Amino acid sequence: MDEKNSGVREARRNRHWRQIHESAVLLVLENGLPATTIDAIAAAAGVSRRSFFNYFPTKEDAVLGTRDPWLPEVEWAEFLSSKLPVLPRTAKLLAAVLNTSTQAGEGFRRRREMVRAFPELRRRTHVHVQAAEQLVATALIERLKPHQAALLADELPNDPDAQHALVLLAGTITRFAFTEDPEEFARDGQAAVLRASEVFAALLNPPSR
Structure with missing residues (x-):
């Protein structure tokens, strides 16, 4: 019942x-x-x-069909247990948080059309992006328990400024994934972010000559 x-x-x-x-x-x-x-x-x-x-x-x-983002516990647990390098792992977490601001991925084309017709709506989308980045940054600083921090110590910087920089880099990867193929990002943001992370990894770690 x-x-x-x-x-x-x-x-x-x-x-x-x-x-x-x-x-x-x-x-x-x-x-x-x-x-x-x-x-x-x-x-x-x-x-x-x-x-x-x-x-x-x-x-x-x-108008946009959006709401304030939040941090899903399932994706947070996946972030903690993931074997990926910390940057793509953080980008995946950020993409998951961003996706909570939309209604189950619906209305993607309409949102784009409304933003094109009324550019002032873009400010609201930026607010959601900034809120999502802040949620992830806060989680990295405040939500890691001692044993979790120890597991991530080899990759996750212990300095708050470095953690903030990590989130900003993750945001850049996420925005790149979106601008490269917005519709693919709407269908499978996690896969799109992983591919974008590979592009950034090649730039940050160029092969030795």
């Missing part, structure tokens, strides 16, 4: 999410971004203003 109720609640949440997102897109296409208000989006979607904020932190997120 609990599983059935949980499924009903999830279906209702997904339906409300789509209603708000679709309403936001239609209103912005019709009236422009500045003239579209959260109250108008909520009214068009048939939800309260309070309910709107249960699904989207800003009207820009409602």
Whole structure:
């Protein structure tokens, strides 16, 4: 019974999410971004203003179909147990965090189209990227337990500045993977990041002549 109720609640949440997102897109296409208000989006979607904020932190997120990123525990555990070098491992973790800001990978083409039509939306995507980088940086500094840090000691720098630099490099790899093939990144961001990491590894460690 609990599983059935949980499924009903999830279906209702997904339906409300789509209603708000679709309403936001239609209103912005019709009236422009500045003239579209959260109250108008909520009214068009048939939800309260309070309910709107249960699904989207800003009207820009409602238009893009995005939300604040978070650190998935499964990917964090995979980061800790991975045999990959620390840079591609961190880039994979960052890509996983970035993917939490979208609705299960849906609406990729529409997001690109909306950003092209309304470039001011790009600022919101940058906010999510910066938030994702901060989440990963904080995890590296604050969430590693002593035995985990010991396991990673050979690769993970112990200096906070170096850890921050590591996350910035991982962000560069992730952005490169996205710009090289955005649609592939949307389909399988982890694989795209690994291929991009190989390009950077060749640049950072050129073969001896």
